[in-house]
Amino acid sequence: MSDYTLYTYFRSSCSGRLRIAFNLKNLEFKPVYINLLQGEQSSDEHRALNPSCTVPLLICHNDADLRIGQSVPAPEVDEDDMEAVDRETYKAREWDDFKDENRRGAGNTMNMG
Numbered sequence: 541m542s543d544y545t546l547y548t549y550f551r552s553s554c555s556g557r558l559r560i561a562f563n564l565k566n567l568e569f570k571p572v573y574i575n576l577l578q579g580e581q582s583s584d585e586h587r588a589l590n591p592s593c594t595v596p597l598l599i600c601h602n603d604a605d606l607r608i609g610q611s612v613p614a615p616e617v618d619e620d621d622m623e624a625v626d627r628e629t630y631k632a633r634e635w636d637d638f639k640d641e642n643r644r645g646a647g648n649t650m651n652m653g
């Protein structure tokens with residue numbers, strides 16, 4: 541079973557945002573298609589899961605079936621790996637140091653005082 545179930549619809553741009561994020565992160569999800577044109581978002585079954593009667597709805601089975609009904613924070617579900625966050629922070633700092641030590645272009649030199 542996949543760690544994630546995504547209630548989605550192909551014409552929903554909010555759902556598309558999640559599908560793109562999950563594909564970029566190579567995360568698998570089980571899609572459940574909710575036909576908005578036929579009003580399936582307002583069914584009793586879907587309302588019980590997501591009282592806002594919208595898609596997307598993401599269910600995280602690896603986190604006590606946590607339900608996320610907002611498409612903006614949902615792509616961050618796998619970003620609790622603080623070691624990975626630290627690695628990215630150090631990489632960004634090294635890149636900043638490199639740019640400071642290798643100034644090029646008037647915009648950069650003028651900003652450096």
Ligand SMILES: N[C@@H](CCC(=O)N[C@@H](CS)C(=O)NCC(=O)O)C(=O)O
Binds near residue numbers: 553555576
């Ligand atoms: N704030 C929500 C909005 C979700 C939303 O409005 N979804 C639309 C599709 S993009 C929807 O399900 N509409 C169904 C309706 O209005 O009945 C998000 O960004 O996830």
